[in-house]
Amino acid sequence: MNLTLNTNLAHGYKSKSQIARVLSEDWVLRNIYCPGCGYSSLNKFKNNRPVADFSCKKCKEEFELKSKSGKFSNTIAGGAYSTMIERIN
Numbered sequence: 001m002n003l004t005l006n007t008n009l010a011h012g013y014k015s016k017s018q019i020a021r022v023l024s025e026d027w028v029l030r031n032i033y034c035p036g037c038g039y040s041s042l043n044k045f046k047n048n049r050p051v052a053d054f055s056c057k058k059c060k061e062e063f064e065l066k067s068k069s070g071k072f073s074n075t076i077a078g079g080a081y082s083t084m085i086e087r088i089n
Contacts, residue, residue, distance in 0.1 A: 001031050016070075028054060028065055036061035050083045 005023040013019045025044060033040050034056035042054040042063065052062040 006030075024065060025053065034059060034061065035063070 006026055007023065009022050009026055010019045013022060028042065029044055032042060034042060036056060037059040039056050039058040043057055044054055045052055045062075051064055053065045054063045055061065056063075
């Protein structure tokens with residue numbers, strides 16, 4: 001697993017949260033396998049899709065990536081709670 005980020009992708013972005021999103025999404029596409037079935041790669045959904053960023057083409061499971069440009073804490077902000085609950089139901 002490669003733990004480096006492709007920082008060249010950050011050129012043109014000023015917002016730290018946008019930079020964190022672009023770098024982390026690229027890293028996931030290059031390094032992460034499906035946590036559900038173990039398939040070797042994930043597919044990325046189009047930007048701004050509610051409650052899902054990636055999917056597995058084998059098991060069809062969907063995943064949301066949360067990124068943060070600062071220190072981690074006990075809470076995860078920025079999720080659309082009602083949309084997530086609707087999707088679960």
